[in-house]
Amino acid sequence: MTHPYLLGAAHPRVLAHRGLVVPDQHIAENSFAAIAAAHAAGAEYVESDCHVTSDGHVVLFHDETLERVTGDPRAVRDVPLRELEQQMAARGGLATLAQSLESFPGTRFNLDVKAAAAAVGVGRLVAEDAHRVLVTSFSDDRRRIALAAAAPARPATSPGSRTLTRLVAAVGAGIRPVAMRLLDGLDALQIPERQGIIQVLTPRLIRWAHEAGVEIHVWTINDPQRMRDLVAMGVDGIVTDRADVALETLTR
Incomplete structure (x- = not known):
């Protein structure tokens, strides 16, 4: 049975990779403004990443440390929410997972659990919205912990590196029998070419x-012709930094 995450949405899927940041736009990836920009462009799916602050809040942030985004060398897990909000204020605003689910009720979220400490929190936070959330992680263990924490709700899911290998x-x-066994219980394969x-x-x-x-779903594709080629091959979704370009390319 097709998961609700994949029902009633345009096909091929366009997944806005860390939201939408266009050239000359001075906001950070995964920021609240980046998610809002993806939503405004018409993206039904937003791909993001989950870490947890020192005081236990799940935030949408890709890197383990703040250095690339804010210049602070500390790890996300060592910074409290209030301080992280201050650092992100001029960069599009910090997006917590709870805030994002509440503020964008029509958006479907594709969440990569980046930190083991975030797994349980992600699962609990998405339980009420499991119909519009896909949970994944490079770590199959983190993915399974998050899914267990969401029970009895079942978010959609994509495998970690070990299963994919x-x-x-x-x-x-x-x-084929081994492949079909590994595919059982999955909703999408989110993969590089x-x-x-x-x-x-x-x-x-x-x-x-x-x-x-x-x-x-193939990541991360920003070239319009490659998007067309992949869809022609039978790919169902394109994960892209330029959701605006992908939507124009694939819905013309």
Whole structure:
């Protein structure tokens, strides 16, 4: 059965990677303003990342430290919410997960759990909105902890690196029963086209995923022609820094 996260939305999916930041716009990725910009551009899906502050608030932030975004070398986990809000005030505003879910009730969120300490908090916060949330993580353990914390609600989900590695190996070797077992319980595969020398996205992977009722979302694609090519291959979603460009390209 298709998860509600994927029902009633435009296909192919356009997932706004960390919101939308256009050139010459002085806001930070994953900021409240970036999410608002994606929403204003017409993006139904926003991809973001979850860390937790020193006082236990789940915030949308990609890096482990603040250095690249604010110049502060400390880790997000070592900074209280109030101070992080002050640092982000001139950069588009800090987005907490709770605030984002409340402020954008029509938006579907794709959440990557970046920190182990954030997993339980993410799960609990999204439980009431599980119909419009996908939970993923590079760590299958973090992903499963977040999903368990959301129970009995079930957000959509995409696998972590360990599961994906096994799946790509099974697909490459043509071992369909193993691949189908690994696809069971998933709603999407959110993948790069390649990982080093390994070709992750293949026609067989697309075919078997679709046979299992699992969508394919590819990241991070900013070139319009490549977006068209991937959709022509059968890809269901494009994760992009330029949701505005993707929406224009794929809905014309």
